[in-house]
Amino acid sequence: MDDLNFLIVGAPKCGTTALAQYLGEHPDIYVTSPKEPHFFLCEKDRHRKITTLAHYRAILEKGHNCIVSGEASVWYLFSDHAREEIFRYNPFAKIIILVREPAEFVASLHAQLVFGGYEADPELERAWERERKRKAGIPANTIEEIPGWRTRYRELIRMREYAVRYVERFGDENVLILNYEALVADAGSVYRKTLEFLDIEDNGREDFPPVNVRKAHRSRVLGRLLHAANRQKIGSGLARRAKSALGVGSLGIVSAVKRFNIKTVPRRTIPERLRSEINGMADTGDHD
Template sequence: MKPNFFIVGAPKCGTTALAQYLSEHPQVFMADPKEPHFFADDLPGHHKAINQKDYLRLFSHAREQKIVGEASVWYLYSDSALKNIKCFNPQAKLLVMLRNPVELVYSMHSQHLYTRNEHEQDFAEAWFLSEKRRQGKAIISTAQDGHKVLQYDEIARLGEQLERLLKLFPRQQVMWIFFDDFKTKPVETYKQVMQFLAIEDLNRKSFPRINSNKRQKYPWLANFTERPPQWLVWPLQELKRRFNIQQRFNLLKPLRQINDVVENRPALSPEMTQIILQHYRDDILKLAQLTGRNLDHWLYDLEPQEKELIC
């Protein structure tokens, strides 16, 4: 079965929750694992399928579902993924989730710490390492595609990324959702997604929170669960490939649960907030223009003289 729907990003914008909600709809089949990243040639560390045959096997259990999709959060940021999707299925529908870049990059830093992509505990220090990461420096050995995904000063250029997408796909094949709407108006937002996908509205009312912020108590255990040794991974992959098993084994899930601590992130300093907003200011304005959405409230932390220029 060939997928006809892609949630392409951005990371930390609610993609995990939306993919889960859609997977529970009888007219939708969503790939598991959630993020195969097959079309992102420039992010090989994130691939969960090594060739098209393996990739299509992720959808082999789809039957009569109208929508067959997957969600890979770095497709929007990738230099190659959107072009590859266009070549693969030019009629595909694409959904983009958008968020204030300050919230996005700060949340992404926490996620990178959790998945052992990041070693710098202090977000401000990590932000200022972005240039070194572009050069392949200051990257922990367990990082996957660190030279790309650790560029906190680049990953949240959502205006630039959406503009690139809209040059490749017709507007009617693209939908975007703002994280604020998804969080505060989930029923209304989910209805809009169903309309976009042309599937039945089942009047869903319950939208439990998914993918809360977490950290891991024991680094040594996190290294094992997030980067399991090949002697454990390879036999399981071979078993799944040989018998066409699609569901995840989740053998490490109990260990993750033991090691996980759900907690709120501390507030970002006003100084750091202003640095990020000033850096992304022009891109926020571009995103506002592309989406027709007033995003002045994203810029509220800039100094008064800067706000006057924006307005």
């Protein structure tokens, strides 16, 4: 299909949101909304925001006036199923992959998963030790079939190995691998390199503000309750009755509490022992 020209396939917490935003602000480039439809993941994965081909093509159609259209579903990188489905949809698609130092990747991803309610252990060291002890490998056809796969840090640090699989499938000329550290150091240079890869003219942009700062909950307990309410629709009947009685379309209470419970936090310092262990495991391919 020629309505999908490029994809930022991952990895999460590697600058994908920033790069997608920068690209989407170029007049000749369209990035889908939602940014992460995750349409090509296995149907068993409940995080797919777009689940039908008609809907997927509809969000791509909104970019018909642009030279290229793309999306940025960051979990595609690790999915064998997604890689093959993308190739089936457009074997000539341009693939963009961002990677970073494995230890920083794990720390950032862990913090995001704790914030999102997908990681039960708020302590990085304990969460890593739990996954480090887990038997390596993917005992499934594709990683999405494994419950809780987004917390499989030991497997996810193999991001460069997964990137090679995209190179092997789409060809070296159609895959661009970028480093998060380079994006942070000189976003303009990475932006222009990406434009060249997409065969899009440089629009002379010079301002690249930070995107997607790290967030945490002021109260972890309240955060867990809000996530549980959102997933299980706890209190939905009560909320409907309250809105009806008050004659309003939305109470806005939950949204207000969510906003109040969010704070920005600095990047945490990773103990050197832990950094060395994670990076060493990723560098040597020691996953047994």
